[in-house]
Amino acid sequence: MKDLGRKPLRVVNVGLEIFADELKNQSVAVTQVRWRPPAGGKPHLLEILEKLEELDK
């Protein structure tokens, strides 16, 4: 964590784009994620995806 504040911030923004805009105004590099609810937001599919992800690890 010692690097925090020493190295320039480089941000991934997942969600409200207003936050990315405010960072860009401060000359901070931002990658905006085009986020959509995973598995189309269907809880049972999401659960299956999470189980598959656990199996991958």
Place this chain on the structure above:
Amino acid sequence: MRLAREIRKKPGVSEMAALMGTPANHEILYQAGLTEDSLDAGPNDLVLAVEADSGALALEAIEDAKVILTQARAAGGEASDFSPSSLAGALAAAPDSNLAMISVPGAYAAKEAMDALRGGLHVFLFSDNVSVDDEVALKREAIDRDLLLMGPDCGTAYIGGVGLGFTNVVKPGRVGCIAASGTGLQAVASQLDALGEGISHGIGVGGRDLSAEVGGLMTLHSLDFLADDPDTEVVVLISKPPDADVLPEIESALKNFDKPHVVCFLGAENPDWAETLEDAGHAAAAILKGESYQPENFFAQAGLRERIASLKPGDALHGAGVLGLFSGGTLAHESRLILEDLLGDVSWNEETGRHRILDLGDDRYTVGKPHPMIDPESRADMLAASAADEHVGVVLFDLMLGRGSSPDPAGPLARAIKEAGGKGRRPVFVASVVGTADDPQGLDAQVGILEDAGVVVLPSNAQAARFAAALVKPELLGVG
């Protein structure tokens, strides 16, 4: 959210909400009485809920909303920057990323935050509705990886001079803050700026960090970070009081903390701690100047009696009620503590009671509506309505400036107050403004707009609450 504002202006339309069709939002809409129990909308759908005088007016409003949405999409055009569809994609494209800001709905936020931590990123978690179990798991993961997990429900942070979320434009400096709340951190950072000092880092730890369940995990981790940070000379802690089980651990950590520090646990009774956000800022600045700070007795200051008498001659307001209409949650809480101490019972987010504080950023007031810091219109309506309430003698409010806030929060409020003034009887409007000269809205300009409308603007939230109390209870004047 211009959408909801535009639609609400239509005759016969009393309420409009626009939100994602997540299960949590289904529940919110149902609780608000805006939907029947079954709603065929998923998280990829936008739900438009309208309350109107008739079904026909509601349908008309929905059609108008669709037109506004289509126009907005056309105006937005195509994004020019590359925009990956997942956090993993973003990390592949920008492997030197070191912080993730996450503001997706609560149900999905914990997974995104965990993925970010496992990818080696510090996390600013703006989302609320994250379970306390998830919060603990995320914070443990962060600590294991020597990362920060700021939040959940984190609105404000400063890292190395960069403002994250809702922040005021302050100078980089020597004060490190650890704050449970966004507006508390904004108030202290702005106060320090006015005193010529700046912020090294401002770490938001989330409102539950000092609860028994979370045990101060991120507060303690942040203290370790600031202890080693060469830019930080003084540390300020801002929160509600810790849980009784957590307090000893925090006190022990502070005892072994080798930098000077100021503790502002609002509502805690400890003579060594700062009682208000304003005192916390002053105390930190005094330490840096090698001075001692002693808060002044607000009610004994010269000229206060005359100032109050000039606003309301005689005892016109004696015994009247104070109504607080707040956009900042911590400022609302601080005002409540001060008013309770001076005036007795103060109701919280309720319609009844002589003295009342409404935290308009609370979920119950923001169903399908933007937060009052982003869109001042709904608070402007409430300010106007308060003037017609004969029990209200003083309306107390805050104004939050800075990045992310409305470009002109004072304008709509001032207009509403002026219009209310034209209708005869009016309460005294008392406010404080959290902001700096370098904020996009400009502190002096916003104060000027309020003062032109006849608002009494005090230099801090605590002073505004005390001034309001003195208006309805003049015997406080000159009392220690």
